[in-house]
Each structure stands twice: as C-alpha cells, then as structure tokens.
Amino acid sequence: NAGVTQTPKFQxxxxxxxxxxxxxxxxxxxxxxxxxxxxGMGLRLIYYSASEGTTDKGEVxxxxxxxxxxKREFSLRLESAAPSQTSVYFCASSGYxxxxxxxxxxxxxxVV
Amino acid sequence: AQRVTQPxxxxxxxxxxxxxxxxxxxxxxxxxxxWYVQYSRQRLQLLLRHISRESIKGxxxxxxxxxxxxxxxxxxxxxxxxxxYYCALKGGTSYGKLTFGQGTILTVHP
Numbered sequence: 049n050a051g052v053t054q055t056p057k058f059q060x061x062x063x064x065x066x067x068x069x070x071x072x073x074x075x076x077x078x079x080x081x082x083x084x085x086x087x088g089m090g091l092r093l094i095y096y097s098a099s100e101g102t103t104d105k106g107e108v109x110x111x112x113x114x115x116x117x118x119k120r121e122f123s124l125r126l127e128s129a130a131p132s133q134t135s136v137y138f139c140a141s142s143g144y145x146x147x148x149x150x151x152x153x154x155x156x157x158x159v160v
Numbered sequence: 161a162q163r164v165t166q167p168x169x170x171x172x173x174x175x176x177x178x179x180x181x182x183x184x185x186x187x188x189x190x191x192x193x194x195w196y197v198q199y200s201r202q203r204l205q206l207l208l209r210h211i212s213r214e215s216i217k218g219x220x221x222x223x224x225x226x227x228x229x230x231x232x233x234x235x236x237x238x239x240x241x242x243x244x245y246y247c248a249l250k251g252g253t254s255y256g257k258l259t260f261g262q263g264t265i266l267t268v269h270p
C-alpha cells in the first residue's frame with residue numbers, strides 16, 4: 049500500500065530556479081494538503097485542496113502555487129526559489145470525514 | 161485565530177520513567193485535538209485523537225477545555241518511544257486543515 053507518495057525525496061536548487069514537487073495518493077481521498085516543516089516552527093500549511101477542482105491558501109502561501117491535477121495528484125510549484133524556502137515539504141491527504149491525515153515521506157529542499 | 165503551543169522543544173527521560181508532553185491550544189470553538197508522531201526515518205503518523213479517548217502504545221491524552229490543554233502522557237517510557245511528537249488542532253469547518261505545534265523531541269535513555 050503506497051498511501052501518499054512524494055517526488056523527489058531530495059532536491060538542491062539555486063536561487064531563482066523553479067521546480068515542482070509532486071504528490072499522489074491512492075486512497076481515494078478528497079482533500080489534500082501541502083505543509084512545510086521548519087525547526088522550531090512545526091508544520092505550517094502552505095496550500096490545500098478540499099476537493100478535486102478547488103485549491104485555497106493556507107498560512108504561508110507566498111512564493112508557491114499549486115495544482116490539483118485530478119483526485120489523486122496535488123503538485124506544489126516554486127516559480128523562483130529563495131533560500132527562505134529551504135525546508136522539508138510534506139504532502140498529506142484525508143478522506144471524506146477529514147479525521148486522520150496521511151502524510152507522505154517528505155521532500156527535503158535546499159535553496160542555495 | 162487558532163494556535164497550538166508545545167512549550168518543550170526537547171524532553172529527555174530514562175526508560176521506565178513517566179513522561180508528559182505538554183500541549184496548550186487557543187481556539188474559540190470546539191476543536192478536535194490530535195497527537196502525531198514521527199519516528200526516525202518514518203513518515204508522520206497519527207498517534208491518537210481526543211474524540212476516541214483511546215490508549216495507543218500506552219499513551220493517553222485528555223482534553224481539558226478549562227485549561228485548554230491536551231497533554232500526552234505515558235506512565236512508563238520505552239526506548240522505542242523516542243521520536244518527534246506534534247500536537248495538532250482541527251477547527252470545526254477547516255476542511256481537515258491542521259494547525260500544528262512546534263513539536264517536542266522525546267528521547268528515552270536506556
């Protein structure tokens with residue numbers, strides 16, 4: 049059972065470069081989320097998609113864009129990476145009851 | 161606005177000792193509270209939620225609305241409990257969005 053799969057696992061970018069983080073879930077979940085994890089800050093919500101076809105900003109959306117490609121996939125794009133975006137990024141999904149969130153293994157991104 | 165505070169960044173105990181990880185929250189409505197755990201090299205996973213009032217791996221947590229707290233407790237810590245623990249809050253109409261605390265790294269020494 050794959051659950052939530054994120055690619056890539058590691059990435060190093062130069063300032064100003066762009067990239068897309070991919071996320072896919074195979075649990076037929078309606079809702080998907082992108083969080084970033086920083087030391088001393090916990091996890092903070094970047095964007096979420098309550099259902100297929102909808103996306104909304106979270107707590108820290110600046111510098112990011114998202115696409116809910118279909119029910120399974122939710123991608124996060126950095127158009128012009130900045131060192132402040134160095135972080136570990138987690139994708140998560142939850143079912144119709146939205147009780148438990150299931151997380152991917154994370155993407156460790158470094159922007160130099 | 162909703163907020164979750166975990167006052168301890170690091171917590172160290174010896175095997176067999178009791179452990180309590182503190183969590184305080186602020187939310188104007190009726191929140192759902194959760195504890196998530198991240199073991200080394202594993203993904204973040206749900207440990208327990210206040211609604212179910214269950215004990216998982218010997219851990220319990222009681223929601224105290226008067227003190228706005230949801231502390232995680234275990235009477236006898238084990239080495240395999242060493243991990244990062246996050247307290248999280250979900251508001252009533254939040255579409256499943258979670259607000260996390262800063263996290264507490266628990267280390268259980270042999």
